[in-house]
Amino acid sequence: MDDNRRILIGATPQQASSWQALVEEFGSPLLVFDPEVLKKQYLDLLHALPGVELYYAVKAHPNTQIVQALDELESGFDVASAGEMDMLMDLKISGRRTIHTHPVKKDKEIRSALRFGATTFVVDNLDELKKLVPYRDRIGVLLRVTFRNQQAVVDLSRKFGCDAGEVAGIITAAEQLGLHIKGLSFHVGSQCNDASSHVEAIERCRQLMQEVNLSCSTPLSTLDIGGGFPADYTLSGLDIESFCAPIRKALDKLPEDIHLLAEPGRFLIAPAVISITTVTGKSSRNGIFWYYLDDGVYGSYSGQIFDHASYPLQVLREGETRRSILAGPTCDSIDVVAEDIQLPELDIGDLVIGHQMGAYTAATKTRFNLLPDASFICLA
Amino acid sequence: MKHFKETLYDAVAQEFRIDKLYFESKTDHQHLMIFHNALLGRVMTLDGIVQTTEADEFIYHEMMTHVPMFAHGSANRVLIIGGGDGGMLREVLKHPVEQVTQVEIDQAVVDMAKAYLPNHSAGAYDDPRLNLVIGDGMDFVRDSGEQFDVIISDSTDPIGPGEALFTENFYSHAKQRLTTGGILATQNGVPIFQPDELITTGKRMSPHFEDMGFYCAPVPTYYGGFMAFSWGTDNTALRHTDITTLQARIAQTALKTKYYNAAIHQACFALPQYMIDTLNKAS
Numbered sequence: 001m002d003d004n005r006r007i008l009i010g011a012t013p014q015q016a017s018s019w020q021a022l023v024e025e026f027g028s029p030l031l032v033f034d035p036e037v038l039k040k041q042y043l044d045l046l047h048a049l050p051g052v053e054l055y056y057a058v059k060a061h062p063n064t065q066i067v068q069a070l071d072e073l074e075s076g077f078d079v080a081s082a083g084e085m086d087m088l089m090d091l092k093i094s095g096r097r098t099i100h101t102h103p104v105k106k107d108k109e110i111r112s113a114l115r116f117g118a119t120t121f122v123v124d125n126l127d128e129l130k131k132l133v134p135y136r137d138r139i140g141v142l143l144r145v146t147f148r149n150q151q152a153v154v155d156l157s158r159k160f161g162c163d164a165g166e167v168a169g170i171i172t173a174a175e176q177l178g179l180h181i182k183g184l185s186f187h188v189g190s191q192c193n194d195a196s197s198h199v200e201a202i203e204r205c206r207q208l209m210q211e212v213n214l215s216c217s218t219p220l221s222t223l224d225i226g227g228g229f230p231a232d233y234t235l236s237g238l239d240i241e242s243f244c245a246p247i248r249k250a251l252d253k254l255p256e257d258i259h260l261l262a263e264p265g266r267f268l269i270a271p272a273v274i275s276i277t278t279v280t281g282k283s284s285r286n287g288i289f290w291y292y293l294d295d296g297v298y299g300s301y302s303g304q305i306f307d308h309a310s311y312p313l314q315v316l317r318e319g320e321t322r323r324s325i326l327a328g329p330t331c332d333s334i335d336v337v338a339e340d341i342q343l344p345e346l347d348i349g350d351l352v353i354g355h356q357m358g359a360y361t362a363a364t365k366t367r368f369n370l371l372p373d374a375s376f377i378c379l380a
Numbered sequence: 381m382k383h384f385k386e387t388l389y390d391a392v393a394q395e396f397r398i399d400k401l402y403f404e405s406k407t408d409h410q411h412l413m414i415f416h417n418a419l420l421g422r423v424m425t426l427d428g429i430v431q432t433t434e435a436d437e438f439i440y441h442e443m444m445t446h447v448p449m450f451a452h453g454s455a456n457r458v459l460i461i462g463g464g465d466g467g468m469l470r471e472v473l474k475h476p477v478e479q480v481t482q483v484e485i486d487q488a489v490v491d492m493a494k495a496y497l498p499n500h501s502a503g504a505y506d507d508p509r510l511n512l513v514i515g516d517g518m519d520f521v522r523d524s525g526e527q528f529d530v531i532i533s534d535s536t537d538p539i540g541p542g543e544a545l546f547t548e549n550f551y552s553h554a555k556q557r558l559t560t561g562g563i564l565a566t567q568n569g570v571p572i573f574q575p576d577e578l579i580t581t582g583k584r585m586s587p588h589f590e591d592m593g594f595y596c597a598p599v600p601t602y603y604g605g606f607m608a609f610s611w612g613t614d615n616t617a618l619r620h621t622d623i624t625t626l627q628a629r630i631a632q633t634a635l636k637t638k639y640y641n642a643a644i645h646q647a648c649f650a651l652p653q654y655m656i657d658t659l660n661k662a663s
Contacts, residue, residue: 117387
């Protein structure tokens, strides 16, 4: 059962005709990006987190038009690979506006990052720190700390981060290696229901920084509060201003001269992209209607597998609903977008709209069955 | 982009206003720009780092050329590694040399510099004494059988295309390319902020020369005060060339300079105490 998924039945004539017009012009399937929505998300978050520099997590949707729209807003960028840096370089975005946040790097990756101009690196252990010694005259290092979060949908604290208890030891070791650790970073995980994990992590970091700064020659001066700002997958009207209120309160306790960063991805881009797919086949089995779409979990809906997301779906048709299944276009039986949902009977050629589909969707698509990708369309 | 912000260091960055962008290319993961700045004239940057500006290039090029050339006194054959902008070639050709071989890895850099940084080469690329080789400097010193009286390594920073020119392998092969008593000079960064580069070069280069050390000059747009140049030769007398000899040699070439002179030549081998301490601490 797909209990938590929002299903929207019917659409306004304006919505329906605009989506149909896009499919007529560009074909199907599509991912449709609205820069105005992205701009609003960015400005809303900037307003909700005053004094915090935002670095868009490029991995969420590494798309040139998305990055360009954020470039115009003077956003920073959080990069995690040479490929992402190449993309920014092609767009003439200076490495000065980026931070390299992957805690595990090959030497070649570090050198590419420096040539690109990214000089901030993240580590979470001594072995990783030692890799940076040859570049110590040029760089700044953030130490990633972990505070386990049971509540986040994707728990990033399991794979990366050192324990709070290790922080002082690693910083002392760094000083001996001639490396400058300029601050701490953490990730409470993604899609948080509330800001309690952020608040707890900020408070713990505040105490850690205070302790460390008593004994260290170069003070910790930067705090990177990561991501975790949620997308509104239930379309229940997320208010980022009030979500961030406890974070603002926690940040207020930090010294005024501390540099604050965040790495939002999902919150910024999820609502700015919708998916449009077309019903290409249908059948009725054991009283259940099966509809075969031209995009699925190996394509734009891959986030349902990798990101555990459940996107709101919308059909344009109204009427009596029946038990239905929406399946993707590949031959694999796992390629099911939504199971046991109530939909009016659809026809071949009907459109199915996926909402909040900007983050970790196309980013993780595969080439399975060599089916064509959804075309990416940017609304002017 | 209307401003260039250098990405050499995390903690500080110099920023130049781009008054007119003449050239920009992003090829092979390499980002090159030439632009005009009201204070600095034409500026060339590579991978976010200032390479040369019209306002202060003379300090760099004069000091890397004339110090080894006048110390040697009779250099006929000179090898320049890198130096695609042509500034080094321009200075070397002011000496009565028989031949200058310049090994530049990228023809595009030469073409681009001729077009957009014409004052650097100032026609030097048309000089018949030039043998321009487009190739890898490391390969050249290893594979060429030729000998040179002075070798000047005008490279980029060690992270990037110039990487091989900071290896022990390079110093050892460059030594093989020198005539008896020949001199190798290389650019070696700004020691106050790049002490590791000074230490590393000292360790890698000194085993190959009777006299290996550094001399310095301040190049303002290489932020950080004194830049260090490495100096390697088996003729230990060359660094002590007396001032009257230098003055006579300078007079003989009728050389006009803006930074270099005989007194500066002698003084540049005096290292500030922080550099001496850095080198001592490492050994």
